[in-house]
Amino acid sequence: MQTTISATMTRLAGAALLLALSACGGSSSSGNATAPSPTSSLSEPAQLGALIFSDQSLSASGRQSCASCHNPANAHGPTSDLAAELGGPDGTTPGFRAAPSLRYLDRTPAFAFAKDGTPTGGFDRDGRVQSLAEQGQRPFLAPHEMANASVDDVIARLKKTPYAARFRQQFGDTILDQPEQAFSRMTFALQQFQLEDASFHPYDSKYDQFLAGKVKLADAELRGLALFNNPTKGNCAACHTSARGADGAAPLFTDFTFDNLGVPRNPRLAATADPAYFDLGLCGPDRTDLTERADLCGAFKVPTLRNVATRKVFFHNGAFSNLTDVVRFYVTRDTNPALWYPVAADGTVQKFNDLPPQYRANVNVTEVPYNHQPGMAPALSPDEINDLVQFLGTLTDGYQN
DSSP states (O other): OHHHHHHHHHHHHHHHTTSOOOOOOOOOOOTTOOOOOTTOOSOHHHHHHHHHHTOGGGSSSSSOOHHHHSBGGGTTBOOSOOSSOEESTTSOEEOSSOOOOOTTOTTOOOOEEOTTSOEEOOBSTTOOBOSHHHHTTHHHHOTTTTOOSSHHHHHHHHHTSTTHHHHHHHHOTTGGGSHHHHHHHHHHHHHHHHHHOGGGSOOOSHHHHHHTTSSOOOHHHHHHHHHHHOTTTTOGGGTSOOSOOTTOOOOOSOOSBEEOOOOOOOTTSGGGGSTTOOOOBTTSSSOOTTTTOGGGTTBEEOOOOTTGGGOSSBTTTTOBOOHHHHHHHHHHTTTSGGGTSOBOTTSOBOTTTTSOGGGGGGSOOSSTTTTOOTTSOOSSOHHHHHHHHHHHGGGOSSOOO
8 A cells, every 4th residue: 555655646746846836825724624715826736735734633533633733823833842742542642753843845855865975855854755745644644643543544534524525626536435546635735735835935034034135133143143154163054054045045044964963862752761762863763764774873854944943842852942952052062961961870971862872973073063072162152152042033934024
């Protein structure tokens, strides 16, 4: 079944490229969904995707939709401060990773290894899926998310929705009698919604307007931008590109690569109650094709920093809940590791404690600011950290001058 779905996804992804991105439309919906306005600029598949995105009736609990963890009002990210969102048949099953924002994914390349061997691109935190359509499959079936027992169950729920007739009209009268094909159309519709609806990629932050010459940044924000770009200070732009592309495209604040930051283990994440549990990113457990690449264990995709100030938790395991602390961690992880990691009875700091010992050598300790050692001053002072955080706040969508 999965092979059939994957083949269908490949064919539909090609069709997706033929649809031009257009202005914002669609609507919010629930189990009693209604159609978007007839004047919507979205294609019919995208309008169906909008209905599916917000339809809680498609979950086993009847209380969870895509929008539950990817709220449009919070930059299509979660609104809770949980390390991982809850799902399952009764809405109480914890997940394994912090839910990401779905914004600015439309320009994400498929996963591949660059000529120098650097892993790049792909969707999800481990890059394991190749398109937005493919990314939309797992939440419907994962036991800790919408928790449908099978594709057949998903389509049985879809048949009962108020927009089932529209779905048949768009994809064929018998489509709902072919669960695998119908499921592929569902996730294709979700992909088209995310590609076409401009709310997923508005490029209207204060920084975008600054680049366009429409507004000025405050002094602290300008200082923060300089620190962000400075290769001897924040060095953030090394992975989170802040300049327009050669074609004039707005910056995405990610280069789509992967990095191993040695983030502390998060006891608020339920999975860590098992001392043998480790999330190794590129080499498992969710991704299975790179399990033999020990050199990649612990690496996760560099996320966009757009809307980072709207986040309630940070990193793949939700280990931090404060953006200032995130920046402090970056610059003091190696100069003052006891601030972030457990200290043993003999005074030894258990550094990089969310990785098995054999993979701790994979952690990035060579690039600025990670190359500062104990006894050295951090790359940023407290005032500079504050300035950098002020700049990051300019990346939030919807800025009104």
